[in-house]
Amino acid sequence: MIFFASLLGQAVRGKANEIIGLLDDVIVQVGDDLYPPITGLVVRDRRRQFFVAASQLESFNGAIRLGTSTVNLRPFLRRDGEILLGKDVLDHQIIDISGRRIVRVNDVQLAQIERVYRIVGVDVSAKALLRRLGPRSLAHRIVGRQIIDWQEAQYLASDAPVRLKVSYDRLSEMNPVDLGRIVDALSFRESAEIVAALDNETVAETLEEVSDERVADLLEGMDKERAADILEEMNPGAAADALEDLDRDLAEQILARMEPEEAAEIQEMLAYDEDSVGRIMRSDFVHVAEDASVGSALALLRAMDEVPDPLPAIYVVTRQQESGHETNTSEERLGFRGIVRLRSLIVAKPETQMVEIMEDDLPTINHSAKAEDATRLLAEYNLLAIPVLDDTDSMIGIVTVDDALAVLLPEIWQRRRENVFS
Amino acid sequence: MTTLNPIADLNESPAGHANDRLRRGGLWPYLLAMGPGLIAANAGNDAGGIATYASAGASYGYAFLWVMLVILLCLGVVQEMCARLGAVTGKGFADLVRENFSLRMTAFILLALLLANFGVIVTEFVGIGAAAELFGISRHIAIPVSAILLWVLITRGSYDRVEKIFLVLTLVFLAYIGAAFLAKPDWHAVLRDTTHPAIINDPGYLTMLIALIGTTITPYMQLYVTSSVAEKGIRPEDYRFTRAEVWVGTFFAVAISGFIIIATAATLFPIHKEVETAADAAMALAPLAGEYASYLFAIGLLGACLLAGGVLPLSTTYVMSEAAGFERGVSRSWGEAPIFIGMFTALLALGAAIAMIPGLPVIPVLLGVQVVNGLLLPIELLAILRLINNRELMGRHVNGRVYNLLAWTIAAGVSLLSLALIVITVLGWFGVQLIG
Numbered sequence: 001m002i003f004f005a006s007l008l009g010q011a012v013r014g015k016a017n018e019i020i021g022l023l024d025d026v027i028v029q030v031g032d033d034l035y036p037p038i039t040g041l042v043v044r045d046r047r048r049q050f051f052v053a054a055s056q057l058e059s060f061n062g063a064i065r066l067g068t069s070t071v072n073l074r075p076f077l078r079r080d081g082e083i084l085l086g087k088d089v090l091d092h093q094i095i096d097i098s099g100r101r102i103v104r105v106n107d108v109q110l111a112q113i114e115r116v117y118r119i120v121g122v123d124v125s126a127k128a129l130l131r132r133l134g135p136r137s138l139a140h141r142i143v144g145r146q147i148i149d150w151q152e153a154q155y156l157a158s159d160a161p162v163r164l165k166v167s168y169d170r171l172s173e174m175n176p177v178d179l180g181r182i183v184d185a186l187s188f189r190e191s192a193e194i195v196a197a198l199d200n201e202t203v204a205e206t207l208e209e210v211s212d213e214r215v216a217d218l219l220e221g222m223d224k225e226r227a228a229d230i231l232e233e234m235n236p237g238a239a240a241d242a243l244e245d246l247d248r249d250l251a252e253q254i255l256a257r258m259e260p261e262e263a264a265e266i267q268e269m270l271a272y273d274e275d276s277v278g279r280i281m282r283s284d285f286v287h288v289a290e291d292a293s294v295g296s297a298l299a300l301l302r303a304m305d306e307v308p309d310p311l312p313a314i315y316v317v318t319r320q321q322e323s324g325h326e327t328n329t330s331e332e333r334l335g336f337r338g339i340v341r342l343r344s345l346i347v348a349k350p351e352t353q354m355v356e357i358m359e360d361d362l363p364t365i366n367h368s369a370k371a372e373d374a375t376r377l378l379a380e381y382n383l384l385a386i387p388v389l390d391d392t393d394s395m396i397g398i399v400t401v402d403d404a405l406a407v408l409l410p411e412i413w414q415r416r417r418e419n420v421f422s
Numbered sequence: 423m424t425t426l427n428p429i430a431d432l433n434e435s436p437a438g439h440a441n442d443r444l445r446r447g448g449l450w451p452y453l454l455a456m457g458p459g460l461i462a463a464n465a466g467n468d469a470g471g472i473a474t475y476a477s478a479g480a481s482y483g484y485a486f487l488w489v490m491l492v493i494l495l496c497l498g499v500v501q502e503m504c505a506r507l508g509a510v511t512g513k514g515f516a517d518l519v520r521e522n523f524s525l526r527m528t529a530f531i532l533l534a535l536l537l538a539n540f541g542v543i544v545t546e547f548v549g550i551g552a553a554a555e556l557f558g559i560s561r562h563i564a565i566p567v568s569a570i571l572l573w574v575l576i577t578r579g580s581y582d583r584v585e586k587i588f589l590v591l592t593l594v595f596l597a598y599i600g601a602a603f604l605a606k607p608d609w610h611a612v613l614r615d616t617t618h619p620a621i622i623n624d625p626g627y628l629t630m631l632i633a634l635i636g637t638t639i640t641p642y643m644q645l646y647v648t649s650s651v652a653e654k655g656i657r658p659e660d661y662r663f664t665r666a667e668v669w670v671g672t673f674f675a676v677a678i679s680g681f682i683i684i685a686t687a688a689t690l691f692p693i694h695k696e697v698e699t700a701a702d703a704a705m706a707l708a709p710l711a712g713e714y715a716s717y718l719f720a721i722g723l724l725g726a727c728l729l730a731g732g733v734l735p736l737s738t739t740y741v742m743s744e745a746a747g748f749e750r751g752v753s754r755s756w757g758e759a760p761i762f763i764g765m766f767t768a769l770l771a772l773g774a775a776i777a778m779i780p781g782l783p784v785i786p787v788l789l790g791v792q793v794v795n796g797l798l799l800p801i802e803l804l805a806i807l808r809l810i811n812n813r814e815l816m817g818r819h820v821n822g823r824v825y826n827l828l829a830w831t832i833a834a835g836v837s838l839l840s841l842a843l844i845v846i847t848v849l850g851w852f853g854v855q856l857i858g
Contacts, residue, residue, distance in 0.1 A: 091520050091521050091525070091528075092521055093517075093747070101749060102747075103747050104520070104745075104746065104747025105747075106747065124747060126746065126748070126761075129525070129746060132525045132526075133525055133526060133529055158512075159521075161814060187512050187513050187514065187517065187652055187653075188512055188652060188653060188654070188655030189512030189513075189652075189655070190512070192655070217654065217655040218655075220655075221655055221657075
């Protein structure tokens with residue numbers, strides 16, 4: 001096994017074992033290869049830094065040996081697509097994809113694959129740090145490594161001062177919760193780099209898990225059209241939280257670029273206090289009329305394009321046409337009657353009337369009540385969800401246990417790094 | 423890009439009701455509107471700061487006021503460089519050090535930082551003890567209780583809710599401005615001593631000078647500025663707003679320090695009362711608060727110490743873990759992030775334990791830590807200068823020629839003073855007196 005840190009500063013020898021210079025850095029080409037190949041060495045001879053092509057490199061094992069004794073002393077220049085192991089990788093942060101965390105590269109593992117030296121992994125262990133900190137003669141006595149395969153390591157292109165083609169595809173395979181935590185913990189610029197590379201849907205899912213402040217910063221930094229597209233994909237509550245942290249003018253400009261329907265939903269959310277039931281409720285719930293039977297309710301569910309998830313219960317309502325002044329409105333009021341739990345629905349015979357198995361002695365909550373009150377009711381009455389009513393007692397949504405948990409869990413420090421310093 | 427839009431015009435929003443909520447409510451926007459500089463200035467007035475300024479005024483009268491002008495310039499330049507580092511690179515200080523210095527150098531710089539921050543943590547607990555004793559509560563009760571309280575608040579993630587309360591408590595120190603006026607200082611003398619540099623040949627003078635520098639230009643503030651600017655994602659093109667904010671903040675910070683010196687110089691210096699305890703420092707508030715001066719002082723001190731006592735151990739641990747690449751975050755369990763949680767707990771526990779040593783003289787300890795901070799400052803300053811002048815990192819945002827000369831002069835000056843103090847102290851051990 002070859003490790004970069006132990007090569008740094010070592011003598012580079014020519015064919016006749018003469019010392020040509022000392023190894024200053026190793027150049028690697030990132031792009032399409034799964035394991036990036038070494039394309040050259042940066043060698044220093046006293047003050048002069050020069051480039052040695054990888055084709056002249058004979059061996060890294062034991063000593064750094066070139067296959068020739070004549071080197072071209074052309075000075076080293078940085079080129080797009082190429083990074084330096086010492087300057088741009090070693091000591092920098094990468095994302096450990098399978099470990100779902102950010103780690104720092106304490107050493108880089110190289111290997112010869114089909115005559116080409118390549119990066120195969122990074123060592124992130126504290127032992128690697130100790131080996132580099134102590135005297136070199138003692139380094140071999142510290143054993144133990146923690147290697148992350150290069151394919152599992154997401155390199156961040158903003159770490160190098162050149163233009164790079166780095167694929168971020170593997171990040172979209174991560175769970176949005178994990179990815180969100182990483183986006184939060186990285187520096188702003190690194191997180192913006194990731195967000196710029198991923199598709200809108202993945203970004204939307206991820207941003208729902210990111211702190212409001214960071215989301216606002218990210219939205220502010222991107223193209224307004226893209227910000228609007230991403231917000232459309234987000235759940236309206238999370239989108240509203242993010243917009244609230246933005247400059248008002250900018251928030252309006254982004255809202256104006258959104259599809260009217262989604263924009264309206266977010267505007268509705270914004271009308272609620274941040275810690276109110278209205279802000280955390282979801283408006284996709286399944287309701288049936290009082291005269292419905294169990295069979296027709298199940299048929300309705302099966303016929304739906306997209307069944308709400310989670311589906312805690314089915315709600316029985318009385319439909320009343322809004323006697324509004326606007327003639328073209330199709331708004332209907334849903335007078336809340338009762339809850340049919342899924343369990344009751346499944347065990348009942350199809351011909352049973354929904355009203356027979358519904359429970360009407362369970363609490364409801366007003367949309368402007370405190371979110372914490374909803375969580376308390378959910379716990380007290382052992383409910384999976386609680387119906388939310390507006391001021392005219394018409395049912396407008398539900399708050400599920402899931403939504404309530406998010407309120408109950410204290411703001412997690414790790415996600416709000418800026419608070420550490422403010 | 424600045425977030426300091428006035429809140430007043432929100433109601434005129436044409437888009438209607440929903441948009442009225444686009445800005446967060448609560449106390450925070452008002453405090454922000456009051457001026458971020460003022461807030462930052464107060465957050466900097468911790469136990470060590472108050473003790474140092476009060477001692478300087480009580481022992482030397484207005485003689486240090488001109489030094490504060492020099493410190494204003496130094497602090498401004500240093501903070502500005504740190505803010506620029508954050509804005510241009512988008513990275514925090516620990517990140518920058520690790521990625522741009524050799525590993526051994528990184529370890530050295532961060533160790534100096536750890537030592538400086540740990541000293542300050544100790545002073546915060548000393549301050550908590552002193553504040554409690556002004557209320558008649560034993561520090562042997564107050565210190566462990568606050569240490570445990572802070573640990574629980576932070577690891578349970580509810581610290582950010584109480585943080586604002588602590589911050590508001592520190593506003594009490596603005597009372598020094600009122601006290602300074604009410605003490606009817608000789609404004610002519612104030613003006614004369616501010617504008618006429620004079621050096622006193624006194625063995626304590628140099629120590630006090632370094633303590634003043636050490637408490638005003640703290641590594642902890644530099645970390646904060648770099649990281650918070652990087653966090654906010656301020657782009658280089660918007661940097662001029664940040665620069666203005668930094669200078670305003672610096673001005674307020676030094677102005678308040680100056681008023682503390684004036685207040686103590688006008689009340690304590692004429693009666694030759696040196697500041698030996700927290701109660702002495704509180705006495706300078708008497709022209710304003712009368713018999714309640716010590717309570718008022720204790721409230722402010724408690725707020726300041728609890729604020730810094732919570733933030734410092736956490737940010738220090740964060741910076742160290744980030745540089746080393748350890749798993750971090752207080753929401754992590756002991757098993758998930760043993761080094762992070764362990765180090766955080768150790769900083770709190772050790773800091774509190776040292777502050778509880780029986781018979782510990784409060785003000786000399788507070789001053790001593792500021793001196794140590796002053797001695798460590800050159801290391802951080804040189805690191806900042808190396809980073810800010812790294813063209814590969816900063817591009818065209820490196821220091822200009824004149825500015826660079828100024829920055830290097832400051833670093834050299836601070837280093838020379840520190841070196842001088844070390845030499846004089848060491849010679850003193852062998853009975854050689856250079857001054858006095």
